[in-house]
Amino acid sequence: MVPGLFPSDYLRKLPFGTKIETLSPGRCITVTSTSTVQNDPTMYKIFIVGVEITHPDLFNNGLIIIHGLQGYISQLSPFSCDVERMTSLSFPSNYDRSRNNQLSPQQHAALMRFMLRDVILRLRNSGFSVLSVALKLKYAELVSLRNVTIFALDDVSIFSGSYSYINSVRLHIVPNQFLTIADLERLPAGAPLTTLDREQSLVVTTAGGVLNKQMMRINYMSIKVADMMKNLNVIVHSLYLPFPHVTPMTATTDSMLGGEDPMSTVPVPVPPGTDEACDALDEQGKCEMRQVNHVTTHVNPHYIPEIEDHHGL
Structure with a gap:
C-alpha cells in the first residue's frame, strides 16, 4: 500500500524507474512500463517491482484505488529507496587493474564511458551535484582518458563560500592516473601532478605516510576522505577546501624557510x-x-584548519 492516489493513467506517465515510498518507512516500490504496440502510447504494460498490473483500476471510489497484479511482490529491501545503492556498481576490492591494459581501444572506451556514468550518478546522489554536472560538461574530454583521479568538494562547502572550486574544477582532475591514498602517500614532497589545467599542476607540499608521521598535503591542503569513491577507472578523494594555486618552486623552497x-x-x-x-x-x-x-x-599566528602555513604564498 502506498499513500496517495495513483490511477493507471497517471502511472503510465511516470518516468521509467520512478520510486514511490510505501506505508512501510524506507521501503519503496519501483514503477516501470513498456509499450506493447510501437508508436502507440495508449498500449502500455505497467509493472510494479517487476510484477505486471493485469487489472488496472480494479476499484476506484476517489479515496482508494486498487490495482490487480499478476503475482506477488517480493519483500522490499531496506535500500529500495536509495538510488545510490540500487543503481551504482560495486567491484571486488582485490580487482587486478592490470587487466584493463589487455583491453582493445574500443573495449576500453566503452568501459570508460560506463565508469564515468557510474561516478557521475553516485556523485549526484552523494551531495556532490556541482561536480557531477561539471563532469557531464567535460564528458567528451574525460571519456578519452584511460584513468582519472578526481579531488571533490561537496555542495555544502561550495555554497558556504568555496566558490573558486567551480572555476577551477580542471585543477582538481588528474588525467590518466589512478591514485589511491596509498599511492599519494608514497610521493615525495615537491612531486608534481599534471591536471587538466594545462597552465597549473598540483604539487605535493607535505609528504605523508607512516614513516613521516604526518598527514600528506597537496597544494597545502589535506584530504578529507581518501578513496571516497572508486570503480575500475575513476577514483575520487574529497577535500575540505579547494586547492590554491601553487608553483612547484614554491613547494620545493617552502621547506627551506625557517619559519621564524x-x-x-x-x-x-x-x-x-x-x-x-x-x-x-x-x-x-x-x-x-x-x-x-x-x-x-x-x-x-592564528591556526587555520586544513591550510598549512606557507608564508603567505
Whole structure:
C-alpha cells in the first residue's frame, strides 16, 4: 500500500524507474512500463517491482484505488529507496587493474564511458551535484582518458563560500592516473601532478605516510576522505577546501624557510653614543640603568584548519 492516489493513467506517465515510498518507512516500490504496440502510447504494460498490473483500476471510489497484479511482490529491501545503492556498481576490492591494459581501444572506451556514468550518478546522489554536472560538461574530454583521479568538494562547502572550486574544477582532475591514498602517500614532497589545467599542476607540499608521521598535503591542503569513491577507472578523494594555486618552486623552497618571524631578527636602532642596554638616559645623556632585563614576546599566528602555513604564498 502506498499513500496517495495513483490511477493507471497517471502511472503510465511516470518516468521509467520512478520510486514511490510505501506505508512501510524506507521501503519503496519501483514503477516501470513498456509499450506493447510501437508508436502507440495508449498500449502500455505497467509493472510494479517487476510484477505486471493485469487489472488496472480494479476499484476506484476517489479515496482508494486498487490495482490487480499478476503475482506477488517480493519483500522490499531496506535500500529500495536509495538510488545510490540500487543503481551504482560495486567491484571486488582485490580487482587486478592490470587487466584493463589487455583491453582493445574500443573495449576500453566503452568501459570508460560506463565508469564515468557510474561516478557521475553516485556523485549526484552523494551531495556532490556541482561536480557531477561539471563532469557531464567535460564528458567528451574525460571519456578519452584511460584513468582519472578526481579531488571533490561537496555542495555544502561550495555554497558556504568555496566558490573558486567551480572555476577551477580542471585543477582538481588528474588525467590518466589512478591514485589511491596509498599511492599519494608514497610521493615525495615537491612531486608534481599534471591536471587538466594545462597552465597549473598540483604539487605535493607535505609528504605523508607512516614513516613521516604526518598527514600528506597537496597544494597545502589535506584530504578529507581518501578513496571516497572508486570503480575500475575513476577514483575520487574529497577535500575540505579547494586547492590554491601553487608553483612547484614554491613547494620545493617552502621547506627551506625557517619559519621564524623575520621581524624578530630586525635590529632596533639606538641613539648614537649610547649603550644598546640603555633603557633611559640621564640629564647628561649617559645611561641611567646599565642592566635591563629584556622581555621577548612571541605572538602565535592564528591556526587555520586544513591550510598549512606557507608564508603567505
